[in-house]
Amino acid sequence: xxxxxxxxxxxxxxxxxxxxxxxxxxxxxxxxxxxxxxxxxxxxxxxxxxxxxxxxxxxxxxxxxxxxxxxxxxxxxxxxxxxxxxxxxxxxxxxxxxxxxxxxxxxxxxxxxxxxxxxxxxxxxxxxxxxxxxxxxxxxxxxxxxxxxxxxxxxxxxxxxxxxxxxxxxxxxxxxxxxxxxxxxxxxxxxxxxxxxxxxxxxxxxxxxxxxxxxxxxxxxxxxxxxxxxxxxxxxxxxxxxxxxxxxxxxxxxxxxxxxxxxxxxxxxxxxxxxxxxxxxxxxxxxxxxxxxxxxxxxxxxxxxxxxxxxxxxxxxxxxxxxxxxxxxxxxxxxxxxxxxxxxxxxxxxxxxxxxxxxxxxxxxxxxxxxxxxxxxxxxxxxxxxxxxxxxxxxxxxxxxxxxxxxxxxxxxxxxxxxxxxxxxxxxxxxxxxxxxxxxxxxxxxxxxxxxxxxxxxxxxxxxxxxxxxxxxxxxxxxxxxxxxxxxxxxxx
RNA sequence: CGGGGUGUAGCGCAGUUGGUUAGCGCGCCACGUUCGGGACGUGGAGGUCGGAAGUUCGAAUCAUCUCACCCCGACCA
Numbered sequence: 027x028x029x030x031x032x033x034x035x036x037x038x039x040x041x042x043x044x045x046x047x048x049x050x051x052x053x054x055x056x057x058x059x060x061x062x063x064x065x066x067x068x069x070x071x072x073x074x075x076x077x078x079x080x081x082x083x084x085x086x087x088x089x090x091x092x093x094x095x096x097x098x099x100x101x102x103x104x105x106x107x108x109x110x111x112x113x114x115x116x117x118x119x120x121x122x123x124x125x126x127x128x129x130x131x132x133x134x135x136x137x138x139x140x141x142x143x144x145x146x147x148x149x150x151x152x153x154x155x156x157x158x159x160x161x162x163x164x165x166x167x168x169x170x171x172x173x174x175x176x177x178x179x180x181x182x183x184x185x186x187x188x189x190x191x192x193x194x195x196x197x198x199x200x201x202x203x204x205x206x207x208x209x210x211x212x213x214x215x216x217x218x219x220x221x222x223x224x225x226x227x228x229x230x231x232x233x234x235x236x237x238x239x240x241x242x243x244x245x246x247x248x249x250x251x252x253x254x255x256x257x258x259x260x261x262x263x264x265x266x267x268x269x270x271x272x273x274x275x276x277x278x279x280x281x282x283x284x285x286x287x288x289x290x291x292x293x294x295x296x297x298x299x300x301x302x303x304x305x306x307x308x309x310x311x312x313x314x315x316x317x318x319x320x321x322x323x324x325x326x327x328x329x330x331x332x333x334x335x336x337x338x339x340x341x342x343x344x345x346x347x348x349x350x351x352x353x354x355x356x357x358x359x360x361x362x363x364x365x366x367x368x369x370x371x372x373x374x375x376x377x378x379x380x381x382x383x384x385x386x387x388x389x390x391x392x393x394x395x396x397x398x399x400x401x402x403x404x405x406x407x408x409x410x411x412x413x414x415x416x417x418x419x420x421x422x423x424x425x426x427x428x429x430x431x432x433x434x435x436x437x438x439x440x441x442x443x444x445x446x447x448x449x450x451x452x453x454x455x456x457x458x459x460x461x462x463x464x465x466x467x468x469x470x471x472x473x474x475x476x477x478x479x480x481x482x483x484x485x486x487x488x489x490x491x492x493x494x495x496x497x498x499x500x501x502x503x504x505x506x507x508x509x510x511x512x513x514x515x516x517x518x519x
Numbered sequence: 520c521g522g523g524g525u526g527u528a529g530c531g532c533a534g535u536u537g538g539u540u541a542g543c544g545c546g547c548c549a550c551g552u553u554c555g556g557g558a559c560g561u562g563g564a565g566g567u568c569g570g571a572a573g574u575u576c577g578a579a580u581c582a583u584c585u586c587a588c589c590c591c592g593a594c595c596a
Contacts, residue, residue, distance in 0.1 A: 117594075152596095186520070186594055193595065246596090254596095266596060305596055336555050375556040393555055403555080 113247020
């Protein structure tokens, strides 16, 4: 494996290929037989579960409840909202029959031609339509509002081109769908959920993000406004990591969801939707990993601390076991997930490398030498720095170290982004800078036409108009027309 | 869907002017010595060479078709 890693990093010019191979081999996922689908292996899934649980509790703090809606959607639902069908119809898997039968010509089974569905069903690419069709019956009065529902589900999009974690055909996600009595309340909700995503990315994933609004061109199909968190990967490319949409009354009108307001008048509800997916795992991997494998933020690591014993004989192992037991117990009491790996079928060196590959934040090593000295060896994954500390109070030391690692990898990623972000005012400079990667802050005249031309010439797109951006008079970097603020350009995944 | 590339053991690959029984490294299994950074020795298991149908005395190797995967576009979270 060591040789393999070296070979991989030597040809690291294509970053995504590097992380794909490294991480797949590192027990995260493997390609399944179905085109563009992924198998998430147990260790990878454990990371997703940690993310899921954290996000879920953050949603609930904002009053959101979970529910579940059907996988299959009648085809006609998709044509009710014009922009929506435009955005999704082309990439849907369609169910046409409901039965198989034994092949009359021999072995195997065939689709029973008698079992053709009157109306075809679509495997959900997203659930707006079926959810809004349901909401019609749930909402009558302003007293039923706001309706704040989230669903954890899989969705399927028959993408022309897939990339592991970043754009698989089937992926896991959550999609929140809310209904409100007023426009203002819905807009606020969309922003509120964007902030939840921003907090989650920065505080838990240790991935710094820019919060912003999408241009008309990059907007979600059917939305009036799309908010986004944009992260920068180590290679300088942008990754859209989560989106929150203000949908106006589009879906309410399409599915006839009306309510009686407090003035006794009938009105359409206002809507939002917001989602993050297993793409976040891609963001996590591509933000922090190094040549030795994954680097996980302590707050999302399935195993936060691993303890490896060093011994020659059974007696020595017994001694180490006895010494380690209270440490494990004390760490668990403090809510730390700790694994004591005293399996005797792998050598210590192998374990060291293996847990580094898996991104375990802290490693403790205890052997006869330490027991004599009353010490223990501590290794932190982020810097790979090693030290020997007193075994007294090791638990507090570790708890503190986990916090430091969480903070350090965030700071490291943030500094990387700042270094790779530049203000650009001329077109020549722009073309030059985009080749170097990273974010470019530039003025833009606000037209889709200019945006498209810049994309054609440089492959750079407007990632977002930052929400915290300052007003500043300037000239569009491409057309020279007046502009009031800078937007973020970058190449993206 | 267009352009390029790759399919040989679990993984990474060699072998390809057609020529016996298809090879290497890692991993796997057994035994022994080891065990503070991916141990070593000896022995062993593991393959319809992506698939189909051809040419040939003979095909991993040549031609045809086909499938899958990867990269680059168009599309997208």
